[in-house]
Amino acid sequence: MTLLSGGPFAPGLDSQKGGDGIEGGEKFMLGHVFRVALPSKYRRNALYVDIISPTAPGTVFRLINVHLDSLGDTLHYRAQQMEILANVLREPGCSGRIIAGDFIAISPEDDGLIDKNKLVDAWIALHGRADPDGATWGVGMERRDRVGQGCNDGLKG
DSSP states (O other), X not given: OOOOOSTTEESOGGGOOTTSSSBTTBOEEEXXXXXXXXXXXXXXXXXXXXXXXXXXXXXXXXXXXXXXXXXXXXHHHHHHHHHHHHHHXXXXXXXXXXXXXXXXXXXXXXXXXXXXXXXXXXHHHHHOTTOTTOSOOOTTOBOTTSSOBOOOEEEEO
């Protein structure tokens, strides 16, 4: 589920009133909100939310929330899912982009999906791979809560 605060959003550019937004009385608008079925063993979907800036009405910032297929026998599905998501982010008019959710990085091959699809892990871009206290964690790393090994839950885009 993707939740957005209603405060900085308006239903349309015509309905905006001075002084009620985040900058100069202007609010962001919600554009298209849609769900796309992904190739999946577990009937996974991606939720897309387009956000339009009041200062650039023709420009779309796209948020995608996803939970990729899990388990070792679904790598081929995760690879297809990542390719689809990356291509959607490159559609004309989409100038800002974030994919968030559960990426289920459970095998060494999963680590290559980000580079293969020309995506950037936001945490690694900001802090590098050397910081073990990052917001994402991957193959072979222990969770700090000692529950066990984990998958890459985090922000990519």
